[in-house]
Amino acid sequence: MSSGCVWILPAVIVAGWIPSGWGPRWIRWSLLSAGVVVSVLFVVTGFRLPVPSLGPDSGCTREQVQCMNSRPVFWLETGLIGFGCCVVLLLPTTVAEIVIRIETRAAAKSPR
Numbered sequence: 001m002s003s004g005c006v007w008i009l010p011a012v013i014v015a016g017w018i019p020s021g022w023g024p025r026w027i028r029w030s031l032l033s034a035g036v037v038v039s040v041l042f043v044v045t046g047f048r049l050p051v052p053s054l055g056p057d058s059g060c061t062r063e064q065v066q067c068m069n070s071r072p073v074f075w076l077e078t079g080l081i082g083f084g085c086c087v088v089l090l091l092p093t094t095v096a097e098i099v100i101r102i103e104t105r106a107a108a109k110s111p112r
Contacts, residue, residue, distance in 0.1 A: 009039065009042065009082040009085075013031070014085065014089070016031045017089050032093060035086040038082065039080070039085075039086060046073070046076035046079060
């Protein structure tokens with residue numbers, strides 16, 4: 001139950017994160033922060049979308065999955081996958097920052 005549109009946000013996050021490795025540090029962190037904010041907005045939108053009410057003649061009850069409107073699911077799915085993508089990219093970003101700081105300190109302490 002996944003649309004191709006669900007993968008656009010994670011693709012944009014990754015496509016922006018990869019070239020940011022050659023730029024200043026604040027760009028990487030800004031892109032990840034923006035990705036998290038947009039992902040959370042997608043999830044909130046998915047929860048807040050109005051779901052049409054079922055009429056008594058529809059033969060469906062609220063508990064039947066096949067009678068549910070799937071429109072909010074794509075918003076929720078996009079937001080959760082985007083958030084997960086940001087969390088996964090947070091790990092190598094943090095490790096890269098630690099390595100950069102260690103190398104900078106070692107270079108500053110070494111005699112010339």
